[in-house]
Amino acid sequence: MYSALASQGVAVPNGFAVTADAYREALSRDGVADKLHRLLDGIDKSKIRQLAGKAAKAREVIYKAMDTPLLREQIVEAYRQLEREAGIGVAVAVRSSATAEDLPTASFAGQHESFLNVRGPKDLFEACRRCFASIFTDRAISYRIDNGFDHFKVALSVAVMKMIRSDLAASGVVFTLDTETGFRDVVFVTGCYGLGETIVQGQVDPDEFYVHKPTLSQGFRRVLRRRLGAKQIRMIYGKRGSSHATSTRNVPDAERQKFCISDAEVLSLAEIAVRIEAHYSKHAGVSMPMDIEWAKEGVDGKLYIIQARPETVASQRSSDFYETYNLKGHGPVIVNGRAVGEKIASGRTRRISTARDLAAFRPGEILVAPATSPDWEPVMKIAAGIITDKGGRTCHAAIVARELGIPAVVGATHATEKIKSGTDVTICCAEGDMAASIRGRLPSTLPGRQ
Template sequence: MDCDALVLQLEAGVYVLALSEVTSDMGDLVGGKAAGLGALIRHGERVPEGFCVTTDAHRSGVLPEVEIVEAYERLGGGPVAVRSSATTEDLPDASFAGQHDTVLGVSGTAELIAAVEQCWDSLHSDRATAYREAHEIDQHEVAMAVVVQRMVTPTVAGVLHTANPLTGRRDEMVVDAAPGLGTAVVDGATAVDHYVLDGVARDDSGCLSAAHLDRLRAAGERLAGHFGLPQDVEWAIDAEDVLWLLQSRPITSLFPPPPANGKPLPRVFLEFGHVQGMLRPVTPMGMATLRAQITATLAALGVRVEIVDIGGRLYGDLTDLARSRSSRRRLVKLMAVDFGPRAQAVMRHVLADPRFAPTDDGTGRGAAQQAASLRTAGRAVVGIVRALARPDAARIRMFGAIAQLKARSAAPDDLRTAAERLRFVEARDDTDASDAIMWPIVAGMLAAALPSALLKGVAGADEIHAVLGGMPHNVTIEMDLALWRLAQGVGDHRRLLLDTSPDELAARHLRGTLPDIGMADFLDAYGHRSAAEVDLGVPRWAEDPAPVFAALANYLRVTDPEQGPDQRFHRAAATAEAALEELVARARRRRPVRGRLAGFLLRRARSLAGLREAGKFAGLYPLRESRRQLLLIGAELTDVGLLDHPDDIMFLVLDEVRAAVHEGVDHRGVVAPRRAVYRRELRRRSVPVALLSDGTDIEAVLPRERGDDGTLVGVGASAGRVTGPARVVHDPATAHVEPGEVLVAATTDPGWTPLFLTAAALVTETGAIMAHGPTVAREYGIPAVICVPDATRTISTGQLVTVDGAAGAVTVH
């Protein structure tokens, strides 16, 4: 090594540390793997002796050969394991398992230096780079440390998960083991012995004895306790029957468990967010608002359910309903309209579980609650019958009530201080559900849902779906068509809108430097909307119109007038009316009484079912005003140094805002970790439909249905058959959907609907027949298959797929 290199090395910092000197807070210096090993050593666990080549060496670009050789000689030489330890490795939300290199059985200084260099190089391998991109990790911020440890020669080795990684169950551990090196288990290169440790006695079959499994379970309990999270542990047992721990990191795939609430176990929690078309996490401020709204809405329907936050998502505790003799009989049927077949399947499984057997005390409802439920039932009957009898009058009353709600939601002009604005927000009643708005919607949903039972044996589901296409009075469809008309009128600005990024167009619009294309008028009518719009913490389109410009560009790519959404909607409506007349005539011939009733309901469905979107549309007006006032409070708190950014206020709850406004409490230390958790959860692509209190993902223990030819099986929700290239979309704000492509998404809400206007078909992982996505698909006459598990992971963008809405099947070619 020359003198210049030596000087650079001395100036750079610490290059080599013994693992016994490493502490858990040294992640930036030693990387995730070494930090975890240091923590194991400090907790008294048996870890092979070793040292770490730190990130200081990697960042300076100088390989400290002298220090590495000296540390190697202190180990006594001989075979060592050389393992990558990047700063982004073994994190709570990104394990980087297998993304960086490990070199085993390294002997001699020359091999050791080469192995360290190999680990360095693996930081920028294609697979590691792609992994960081997928997890939105800054490529320029990562650095590589390298762990060198005395090589253990195992007779058996493997991996221990301290929670079941497949089902999420926290009271089960899973062990995979094989004779020899543990790489056989990690790489999947050979058959392994698989053990589930659930407290049941084990025999000595396989490569591990019952005593070995007991020792592994005890180690797993210690490690889960040490780190406070379920762990993924690599281990080895040598010829002297000594158990060595080679690594322990968080299990990153597990969904967070339900919070303990002190009630009798087990408990069952159903995910409620997909009813609103969102599986993304909700901000803390939005969570508090939504919990109150959903609880009040359910109470108005005579149902009492506790809403809890699990992983930033809304889950309802249905345990009491499942154990109630009266409620459990109708629980599965009640889920058909909003929650859909996947939720129905898991609830059937729960009701068959003896742990949820009905109890004598049911839900424990008192006389007052029963009286309230009877009053609600009476109002419901009156409201539903009025709407079915005179649907036109019901619509007039509904839109009048929405106009009044919009007017009432506006804040007074004299609000000046944060305290005044906070009083306005706190005084707003999020739980007010107007009968004039609620019961016409319920009437429309019932009118659309009941005919399938009346026409059983006379008409198939796809025929009924055809009747429900092109329905009028849908505020979201009217929004989409308004944006289409805007696209048709852009004239000479077409190339500007196609060739400029949506973000730049949005910035120019907000600065007032964009030519007038009618966007201001559109946002005046619909700027209070957005994707995930039920979350108070999400920016509205008026604040950030980039998603609208992205949708506008998609519309401008539709060059065939016959494929325009207005024409598609009119064709779907005409087809639906013709299908209605034919279906009713057939039904009346075969079953006169049922046919007449089904015809009446289907005609009322065409008058009322389109109103389904209006309830949420109305609720967005007060939500928009509350958000505006909270952001103004956030700006004031930022000015006085209590927050870093105005929108940090969305990561507080109102009690905390009150403490900041009135007592000067600094919440910046609270906001930062909540933002970090929120960003982590935004990357999660799969959210369990239902959970047990022990963390079990109920759907994971059910048998998966798949066609004999590999066809993906779901539920047909809009008739038709289309073949086209898939477009998998996780974020509608930046999606580019070409005409003729099949839109594949986890779920959709009204903020997604502009994408429907160019899509040839829709495939989603969740949903119900009358949920938002399939409803809009029917409006435009495009096929839809819902409830296709893991569709966004099984299907890739560009793959040719056939969507059969009648059969409820998706074929990947």
């Protein structure tokens, strides 16, 4: 991304990559591949304990295999070069990227590990090894099986990028289409205070902005629509060490009542996003809507792009037809939130607070949680719908719900307090931006495709 976009005037933090060749080399020696085949061949992902046990052993195999003097030397030297440019002990983000990741039809969202605020060569090498090992997280193994990917034909690389001090400012996500309808003439921007992981993890309700592409290209710089989010917490740099690299703080009420970035910054992000979309579309030979992460530097206020990948759900819909769902009935509304998708679903609720609660989940239930985690995806795949206390349309719960084709209500404040397990509810996302969780199972119709 740095080599492709920096030359076009898009600000991208410098860094380096540990290529997938390093991973492939590790598999080719010391019987590593044979050990992995014995663990993974014929694995049944429905047997959760077996999957967890074999996945942990597979990660340990890769973690050990990546510990070579040559790789350590190369990573340390690359980091020293970055220190010469950015200062001793420069903080970096360490992100995994699989060769099958971010394809036009499969996002692999959250399947592999990333680490923030990593400092020093020792901690960096450790983070890189853990990234490589994360190719065999339980959820990544399950995802590859569900999507027909061969475990041994997918490799993993690691990107190391200088951290932007967005902990002192703001960050967020940009889509170059509307995530719910697939409408391609808008740029959808979300933002929050601090590091953007809180948006992705669904820990905050972000600010939202829409910009109209055609009028923007004609020089009319206006934000089409804006919505103030609650922005409950801010993620900041923590103490040194992998377990305390980041921490969260409550955002004062006065700041929550303000948008985290200005209209001028929204428009700048929209222009950058359109430029990125044009670049990757030209490279692909087809229109390529993008999913982009941005960060604002707290020291000088500059906007940076820290990730760009193809959007994998709304852009794949056929433009030849659309589906319309209608709710046939009324009932008391329990909670409201942001609509994800345009469908309606009914079912019995199951409240999930921690991973320990997942074993009780049954197919066809409505998952109710403060937020979702990538580790929950085997359960999300059998849910009829999802309701979360927090989060916006670019959080993990929203992305996975779209990919699975199920409705979700995100940012439904106090949902886990108001909805107990075993409650019959109907999720309605068919009536605009806002969705409702309604008590009882109400009938609905799908008139057909138009």
